Amino acid sequence: MENNKKGLSAVIVTLILVLLSLVLVGIVWVVVNNVVSSGTQQVASSSKCLNSQVEIIAATCNQAGTDCNVTIKRTSGSDDIDGVRLIFYNAVGDSNVFDSNGTIVTPATRRALNVNAGITNVTKVDAAAYFNDASGKANACSPGPSFTDIKLAV
Numbered sequence: 001m002e003n004n005k006k007g008l009s010a011v012i013v014t015l016i017l018v019l020l021s022l023v024l025v026g027i028v029w030v031v032v033n034n035v036v037s038s039g040t041q042q043v044a045s046s047s048k049c050l051n052s053q054v055e056i057i058a059a060t061c062n063q064a065g066t067d068c069n070v071t072i073k074r075t076s077g078s079d080d081i082d083g084v085r086l087i088f089y090n091a092v093g094d095s096n097v098f099d100s101n102g103t104i105v106t107p108a109t110r111r112a113l114n115v116n117a118g119i120t121n122v123t124k125v126d127a128a129a130y131f132n133d134a135s136g137k138a139n140a141c142s143p144g145p146s147f148t149d150i151k152l153a154v
Contacts, residue, residue: 049141052077052129054084056147057109059125063152065090065117072112072127074104075144081129084110085140088117089124099130099138124148 008016053076061068065088072084083101096118104110126143133139 048077048079048081048131049129052079052081052131052141053144054081054104054127054129055144056086056125056127058151059122059147059149060151060153061088061117061122063121065096065120065122067153068112068115068117068122068125070100070112070115070125070127071109072100072104073109074106074129077106077129079131082132082138083130084112085128085130085138085143086112086115087126087128087143088119088122089126090119090121091123094119121152122150125150 052074054072054074056070057073058071059068068088070086072086074081080103082103083099084104086098086100087095088098089095098112098115098117100110100112100115102110125147127147128140128143130138130140
């Protein structure tokens with residue numbers, strides 16, 4: 001009988017298993033690290049939102065919705081916000097969003113002038129502070145109380 005068996009030695013098999021284990025650990029680490037870091041960014045953004053409330057205290061729009069003047073008040077928070085998201089609504093359910101850039105310090109007010117609401121016969125306006133993330137994408141907070149006392153200009 002010939003004893004000419006060819007195969008892998010125990011050392012080679014052990015090295016291959018160790019390398020496979022290291023590759024798998026590396027893959028798991030990348031996935032877990034991405035999940036943890038994105039969760040950290042969401043927590044930071046949410047904590048900013050808790051301390052950065054804005055509300056509408058006056059609004060005037062023409063019927064076409066092409067010229068609205070909105071007065072925004074910062075009611076809480078000391079973090080710089082990147083802007084205020086204005087959400088316009090009308091009675092038939094149409095809505096449109098306008099981002100008004102720039103910070104407002106507490107308890108100051110700011111006017112957003114000549115805003116195009118993008119809808120006709122505006123009946124309600126909501127405001128929400130927003131923060132830009134590292135990529136420049138705006139992350140809006142929850143809107144404050146709705147403002148429904150819209151003055152319609154002729």
